[in-house]
Amino acid sequence: MIYLDNAATTLQKPPEVAAAVYRAVNTCATPGRGSHAAAMRAAETVYSCREEAAALFHVPAPEQVAFTMNATHGLNIAIHSLVTPGGRVVVSGYEHNAVMRPLYALGARVDVAASPLFQPHAALEAFRARIPGAQAVICTHASNVYGFILPIKEIAALCRQEGVPLIVDAAQSAGVLDLDFAALGAAFIAMPGHKGLLGPQGTGLLLCREGAEPILFGGTGSMSASRAMPDFLPDRLEAGTVNVYGIAGLEQGLRYLRRTGLRSVREREGDGMAHLAAGLRPLPGLRLLEGPPGTQTGVLSVVTETMNCEEAAEALGGAGVAVRAGLHCAPLAHETGGTLDTGTVRLSLGPFNTEGEMRRVCGVFENILKNGYKL
Amino acid sequence: MSALILFRSLTYAQRASRILERAGTTAAITKAPQGTSRQGCTYCIRLPAARLPRVLQILETNGIQHGRVLMAEMDGSWREVQP
Numbered sequence: 001m002i003y004l005d006n007a008a009t010t011l012q013k014p015p016e017v018a019a020a021v022y023r024a025v026n027t028c029a030t031p032g033r034g035s036h037a038a039a040m041r042a043a044e045t046v047y048s049c050r051e052e053a054a055a056l057f058h059v060p061a062p063e064q065v066a067f068t069m070n071a072t073h074g075l076n077i078a079i080h081s082l083v084t085p086g087g088r089v090v091v092s093g094y095e096h097n098a099v100m101r102p103l104y105a106l107g108a109r110v111d112v113a114a115s116p117l118f119q120p121h122a123a124l125e126a127f128r129a130r131i132p133g134a135q136a137v138i139c140t141h142a143s144n145v146y147g148f149i150l151p152i153k154e155i156a157a158l159c160r161q162e163g164v165p166l167i168v169d170a171a172q173s174a175g176v177l178d179l180d181f182a183a184l185g186a187a188f189i190a191m192p193g194h195k196g197l198l199g200p201q202g203t204g205l206l207l208c209r210e211g212a213e214p215i216l217f218g219g220t221g222s223m224s225a226s227r228a229m230p231d232f233l234p235d236r237l238e239a240g241t242v243n244v245y246g247i248a249g250l251e252q253g254l255r256y257l258r259r260t261g262l263r264s265v266r267e268r269e270g271d272g273m274a275h276l277a278a279g280l281r282p283l284p285g286l287r288l289l290e291g292p293p294g295t296q297t298g299v300l301s302v303v304t305e306t307m308n309c310e311e312a313a314e315a316l317g318g319a320g321v322a323v324r325a326g327l328h329c330a331p332l333a334h335e336t337g338g339t340l341d342t343g344t345v346r347l348s349l350g351p352f353n354t355e356g357e358m359r360r361v362c363g364v365f366e367n368i369l370k371n372g373y374k375l
Numbered sequence: 376m377s378a379l380i381l382f383r384s385l386t387y388a389q390r391a392s393r394i395l396e397r398a399g400t401t402a403a404i405t406k407a408p409q410g411t412s413r414q415g416c417t418y419c420i421r422l423p424a425a426r427l428p429r430v431l432q433i434l435e436t437n438g439i440q441h442g443r444v445l446m447a448e449m450d451g452s453w454r455e456v457q458p
Contacts, residue, residue, distance in 0.1 A: 032385040032418075035406040043404075047389040063386045222384035225415030235384050 002357045003322045006195065007144055007172060007299050007348030011322075013198045014256040017249040021200055024248035030241045032221035042244045049251035050234070056258055057189070058180040059207050066206045066237040067247060071171040072098040074190030074206035077237055078167045079138070081213040082187060083108050087135035090164075092123065092150055093336030094143040097329045099169055103138075117337045118291030120151040127155050136187075137166045141173035145333040145344065146289050147299030149177065156184040171195060174205075175257055176265055176297055181207045188212070196265075198257065198351075199250030202243050212237055265351045269298030272349045272358050276300060279362030285369045289337065289344065298349035301339070306369065309343040315368045316345070321361050323347050376424040379453065380431070381407050381417060381442035388418040391439050398433045400426065411445055411453050427456075 003011045024045060029038035031046045050062035059065055068074040075098050083089055085107035091099060093114035103110050111134065113126035131137055137159050142149045152168060159166040165187035170179055175196025181189055186207075193203030206212075214229050218239035223230045230236050257265065277300060280286055285306035290296065304312040313325030325345045327334050334340040347361070380402075382388040388404045395402050402420035411419070422430055424446055434441060445453040 033416075035404075035418075040404065043385055043389065047386065047393075050386070051393075062390060220384070222417050223414040225413075230384065232383055234386060 001320050001322055002353075002361055004347040004349060004353070004361065005322045005324050006350035006353075007147075007328075007346060008324055009194045009201060010196065010198055010350045012350060012352040013249075013253060016252040016256070017198060017200065020252045021245050021249040024245045028244045028248065031244060033219075033241075045244060045248045045251065046242060049247045049254065052251055052254040052258065053205050053207075056254055057174075057205075057207055058182045060182055063233045064181075064208050066208055066212070066234040067242045068190070068204035068206050068237075069202055069243070070194070070204040071169065071190045071192040072204075074188070074204050075099055075138075075167065075169060076102050077206055077212060077215055078188035078190055078208075079103060079106065079108075079136075080215050081211060082136045082165050082167065084135065088133070090127065090130045090134045090137045091332075092127075092139045094140050094145070094148060094150065094333040095138065095330065096140065096144055096169065096171065096333070097331070098171070099138050099140070100332055108135075112332065112336075114336050117146060117289065118148055118295045120149070120295060124151050124154050124158075128158055131158050131162050131164050134162075134164050137164055138169065139166070140169040140171070141177060141179070142297045142299070143330070143333050144172050144299070145328045145330050145339075145346065146291075146301050146337055147172070147297040147348075148291060149173070149295055149297060153184065156186060160185045172297060172299065175253075176262060176269065178262060193246065193250040193253070196257075197250060198253030200246040203246040203250045206237065208233055208237070214239065216240070260351075268351050269349045269353075271355065272353045273298050273300060275355050275358040276347060276349070276361065279359060280365060283362075283366055283369055286365070289339070300347045300349075301337075301344035302347070303339060303342050303344055304369070307372065309345045312345050312368060316361075316364060319364045319368065321364050377421055377447040378424040378427045378456075379407065379411065379419045379421055379443075379445040379447075380427075380434070381412055381419045381445070383417060383442060385418040387440070388420055391434055391441065392420055394437045394439060395420070395430060395433055400430060400433070402426075402430060408453065411443065413443075417442070 028042035031043035115122040170191040174191035189207040193199035220235040287303040309325040402422040407419040
């Protein structure tokens with residue numbers, strides 16, 4: 001199988017990730033509750049992972065790294081911490097349902113800073129016009145549909161200037177693009193552990209400042225005589241036993257990235273994208289949604305003009321190429337990008353894809369477009 | 376004789392322990408004895424009392440906040456030496 005669904009989950013991980021999960025399953029108990037060897041081993045694993053994450057994302061203190069189940073969980077915490085019913089929240093035109101649904105459920109007034117695809121300057125101007133007076137700004141760092149990289153540093157600067165808290169959805173950028181929590185001054189950055197960070201599913205990170213409000217209440221192993229959740233991080237956001245096994249794997253993913261360097265990941269994905277786009281561009285019946293250099297991650301959406309996108313994805317899957325089709329849980333992004341009616345076939349690269357794989361994918365796609373969808 | 380430095384949670388005790396390690400000294404993390412914290416369960420670092428002044432100085436230099444500081448008594452109880 002050629003795996004090009006890395007925007008959903010990276011399937012190929014460094015081998016030490018699975019080894020760490022296996023080791024943790026066999027040696028780690030609950031952290032932060034007991035003081036026996038298995039509990040302290042778990043505690044050490046969890047803290048080491050916090051330290052790794054803090055180092056990679058320039059978080060001032062490890063306790064500002066809270067573990068979540070995934071990016072959606074972290075975004076829900078961030079949104080519930082900052083947004084109140086009726087509050088005006090500015091979002092990009094490329095947000096995922098992980099942002100939009102919590103906002104609608106809360107009754108927030110959503111103010112979309114819509115801008116054309118792959119035009120960072122236009123995106124920045126759309127934000128500039130809307131940020132003053134907003135209760136919060138929420139922006140994806142990179143679109144999960146098109147890979148469009150939003151100008152997050154500049155948007156963060158506008159937020160700091162206007163005193164408006166910023167939530168960054170780093171679901172598609174963590175582990176690929178540079179993210180500096182301290183320099184951005186964001187209130188929260190949410191990310192999954194199982195995508196670019198190369199960890200197991202069921203893990204996520206929320207980088208926080210003070211003021212985070214829990215959405216889950218329960219035991220933390222600290223301040224246990226109190227009826228209220230602790231008022232300090234990370235305990236305030238971590239009720240119940242955290243996913244130690246997953247965190248053990250995530251730590252190894254983070255270590256791999258720190259050792260390899262994000263630049264190397266970007267270069268590998270960029271080379272793969274260049275080969276993939278060059279091979280797909282001449283194919284009739286295929287429209288590539290491509291941006292100028294520097295505006296796109298390793299995510300390429302294509303519109304199959306002669307086929308339904310789901311059927312194209314199924315045919316690709318049948319030929320051993322794993323991709324995703326449809327709206328990718330981001331109808332707002334499709335509305336902005338003009339693909340709401342058709343959906344797209346999304347080919348998303350990871351750090352372990354090869355040039356040879358890209359050539360084979362182009363050949364498979366060409367055959368499918370020629371021969372159509374066959375059950 | 377032992378001394379305890381309490382922290383508000385395990386994470387903060389771990390952070391303190393890491394900083395002490397980097398400064399060339401070690402201190403074991405353990406659960407705080409029941410009744411030593413005013414707010415229920417928490418964690419502490421346990422160390423020989425003779426090293427207490429140096430350890431407190433390292434924590435202060437590195438801006439690490441801590442809770443109660445306790446010294447072991449002959450009868451097994453704990454006496455607070457610093458609020």
